[in-house]
Amino acid sequence: GAVVSQHPSWVICKSGTSVKIECRSLDFQATTMFWYRQFPKQSLMLMATSNEGSKATYEQGVEKDKFLINHASLTLSTLTVTSAHPEDSSFYICSARKSGTGAYEQYFGPGTRLTVT
Amino acid sequence: SQKIEQNSEALNIQEGKTATLTCNYTNYSPAYLQWYRQDPGRGPVFLLLIRENEKEKRKERLKVTFDTTLKQSLFHITASQPADSATYLCALGSGGYQKVTFGTGTKLQVIP
Numbered sequence: 001g002a003v004v005s006q007h008p009s010w011v012i013c014k015s016g017t018s019v020k021i022e023c024r025s026l027d028f029q030a031t032t033m034f035w036y037r038q039f040p041k042q043s044l045m046l047m048a049t050s051n052e053g054s055k056a057t058y059e060q061g062v063e064k065d066k067f068l069i070n071h072a073s074l075t076l077s078t079l080t081v082t083s084a085h086p087e088d089s090s091f092y093i094c095s096a097r098k099s100g101t102g103a104y105e106q107y108f109g110p111g112t113r114l115t116v117t
Numbered sequence: 118s119q120k121i122e123q124n125s126e127a128l129n130i131q132e133g134k135t136a137t138l139t140c141n142y143t144n145y146s147p148a149y150l151q152w153y154r155q156d157p158g159r160g161p162v163f164l165l166l167i168r169e170n171e172k173e174k175r176k177e178r179l180k181v182t183f184d185t186t187l188k189q190s191l192f193h194i195t196a197s198q199p200a201d202s203a204t205y206l207c208a209l210g211s212g213g214y215q216k217v218t219f220g221t222g223t224k225l226q227v228i229p
Binding site: 004006034042043044046049091093095104105106107108109110111113 | 149151153158159160161162163166206210216217218219220221222
């Protein structure tokens with residue numbers, strides 16, 4: 001199997017606070033994890049590529065100081081939305097690739113619905 | 118700039134028929150192409166991968182074709198079932214452990 005979990009599945013926070021989202025690969029190791037956000041009826045927008053033990057690579061237009069990514073182990077990556085604002089409300093999804101297999105497919109978590117009030 | 122296009126309108130099809138979804142791309146030379154299924158409020162689920170040197174790939178009721186000359190992939194679901202109703206995303210990758218780029222997705226509705 002290739003199971004990826006995310007926690008929490010949904011969160012409501014007040015404007016100005018920070019929120020941490022965890023992404024775990026439960027039954028495989030993942031050198032590389034990806035963070036996406038998705039707005040209603042739109043496709044996945046890649047925010048950053050997270051590599052274990054190194055700094056994340058952010059896509060153009062994504063503020064790295066606002067969206068902090070830490071990939072501390074081969075099974076865990078975290079995304080922290082700092083000083084959240086209502087426009088950060090979205091569906092955040094992580095994915096992971098299996099390490100050492102040469103496989104390209106990504107295994108996605110179930111997503112986290114963030115609502116900033 | 119790179120562009121990946123999928124039918125933006127929903128595709129409605131009668132149960133038992135073959136559903137065909139299209140993915141077109143421009144300004145891109147992908148090493149491989151993937152198809153994913155996404156249900157509402159859930160993360161995508163990987164279905165199939167086809168490489169640039171492959172013309173066709175099959176998995177159970179699914180078939181994918183890849184025409185690098187036309188810059189197009191077709192995704193077929195034969196003997197479609199209501200449970201196949203979902204949004205289907207194509208994604209293109211350049212190889213290695215690089216990122217993939219997702220299309221906008223096509224919503225498929227299989228009518229009983």
